[in-house]
Amino acid sequence: MERVQFQQEQMLTELKDLVRKGLFTQKEVKQIMQKRTSFETALVRRIPKKGDFLRYIAYEMGLEALRRKRAARILDGPQPPSVSDYALVRRQFHVFERALKKFKGDVGLWIQYIQVAKKEGARTLVGRITARALQLHPNVPALYILAASHELEHLAPSAARALLQRGIRLNPESAEMWREYVKMELGFVESLRRRWGVLGIELEDTKGKGKQRAREVDEDQEMGNEEVERMQVDAEDESDGGEAARRQIMQGAIAKSVMSSAAKALPKIELFISLQELLTGYPCPPSLRDTLLDHLFTLLHETLPADPAAIRLSATRHLLPDLEGEALVDTLKDANERLASAVRDQNGADERLASVYASFVQDWCRKDIDDSLKGYLITSLQLLTQQKSASPSPALLAATITLLTTYQESLHEYLPPTSNTPERVLRLARKSTGKDTTKHSAQVWLARFDAEKQFSTSEDAKRAWDEGRGAVLGAGTETVWLWGLDPEPDWETTKGRGTGSAEAEVGERVRLLEVRAYGSEFKHGR
Template sequence: MADKVRYYLEQSVPELEDLQNKGLFDKNEITKIMRRRTDFEHRISGRGSKPSDFLRYCQYENNVEKLRKKRYNRLNSVGLIDLKPSISDWAGIRRIMFILDRATKKFPNDLELWNQYLKYAKENGAIKIIYKVYSSLLQLQPRNINAWLSACKYEFEINGNAKGTRILFQRALRINPDNLELWLNYCQFELTYVSKILARRKILSKEINEEDAAELTLPSEEHELDLPEVDIDMLGNPETNPALKGDVALAIFDAAPKTIDVIYKFIELFDKFPDLNDYLNSHVLRYLQREYPDDINTKFIDITLPLKDGEFQLSVNKFIAYQSKNSDKELKNMFIKKLKDYQNEDNQVLLNAIIKKLI
């Protein structure tokens, strides 16, 4: 153990010498830093070490790095420091990464260590390290759903790599085929991607006339849309390209393990995409009518879907049609409760009249 500690400490000597040569730390401070590092190295190398020991070590090194940057900026403001890049400029960050890497290898099941490792790597823009950490984490903990979702989110929202995100979701589902959260997030990703493509098409004015263009408000720089890079001419339109209507998301819906409760969750998800939800919900309704034709939830969903578009009369007509075939008090109570949920100042009189008539 002593040899290992000595080896790691010797690796930091060039960095400390550079800090002293630049005038960022004096000799006494360098000695104190080396003494503290020696204590930490002995602590984390021992058999009784804990994850918290590694985190405290990282916290100490992070404080040293913050102090270095503060002194560097102060000396730089008065022109008293050599601006030529040297080892001390990056050694602090690299050292913290190394400590966290050793920590995750020693305690691979400690999620806090993995989270801190990823957080620090992201804060410092260490893309290669981030990919390395995600790869190791997912190999060691393939059942960790949050890890898969975090990796997918990073790949899509930060890197803008839809293909890579899709591959990650599919790998996750091969290992965790019964996890509803993965299915829903995969579906949401595909719908988000299609929505961004359609938004880009609209912004590029491929299919809008001059009147529409005059009314189109482009996002400000502060709220700029993160749109995917695609060749619009290759996409066709929703009539010729089913993917633009949401058929990929529907394929996910069809493949996912489903119960009535799960179907409700998919409907809630589809409602977040108003440009696509009519087509998506129609598919869900056809599935319900095929698989659960006599279930009260099938009838309820069929009746209430028009309410989302404000088509109250159509909804009432469907309810009356179902009741004429087989009167169902439970269905009536469910429908009335749903109507009350849609009440607002504009339709309160109308819905009150409908509810009163139904009662």
């Protein structure tokens, strides 16, 4: 308890100052002392908990917020600084330091400390905290990003760039690190653009600049000043290099170089998706955005030419969130044609690409777009399942049946004539589960189950479920076996059927759950 008593003694000066200023009463100060004593007692136990430290810090933060509100309301104008002006914030930092001595490996605690220090404007302290955190956790990208953002906020782009480069050297497979590096370089370009605008430095085209130079030379010749002419020519030669460098910077040469390095270090689709989202949403001139996106998709084609997700990303490049009207229709149709053509060229050889296209159609059918567009997408999907040159894809068939089942009523007039009625949808579903290439596919059977449940009787749905359990193989088998089970048994309903019926239903549930737990040996009656 000596530690607790020591901490109590440290509080006296600040608490007296709060009373002297009239911000807290004697009764409130007594309550503060009791609360802090309770927290301090919890912190000196043999095995302290991180939650005790965090509750203590939260209490001090609330106390400081209350002090500031009362000071703004009660005190008249600026007051000479006193110990209570900074003691509560200092105590927050002190508790964080004590917590980190016990929990050095907790990255979340380090990040909370950094954020609190930034909130309080402790710039030097933030630098020290991030340096210590990075020494202990050099493989945590979030710490580098926090440190770099802190440097950028205080107009130190060189320090921020050095931090991110160090983080990338230690974490080359972090898409988040590469994204933040590109973002920082984009911000650097924009800051240069604004600065050069203030200084009056403009990037003129070469033709216009040549005309201006010709006029200046003519004027000098008319004046007969040959020395001035020679000086002008020298200045023009020097300015050519600076003008070319500025032009390259404004065209995103630095960001392009970073993206090229990122593609070599991390050739994964997650990186390209992250960079596309950044470039699409970053506030920069349209010409620069288009240039950088062109470079990004060139890298994507070179790095992941056959990756299904990369093909989708490239095809849907121009499907921006703000598109509407005729522009949306044309862009969506173009993206659909590109994806469908890619699937068609594969002749069913790549099931992953078929799954990507099926997901694309399903995603857009869920969005709030015109019904005719949804009908167009579903029709395009169904046409791919009818290719004679390739075996039908389970992913395409399952998606087609699911969409026809879901939108049969609302999109009746826009659906293909061969599948715009419940009977035709059922016929397609039953035919799909009877084909040799798809009769073992869990996703096709699940799509049929939903169609049977919506368009046929409960007996037909149960027969389909029984048939599916005997036919399905591979991935998704467990889902098929559990499809017909209720989440919870309806005991009131089974009670009315009699003891035998209830026991039979419970026995069936137990048997199916055993299949789920122990595998196919129960499926064959062993």
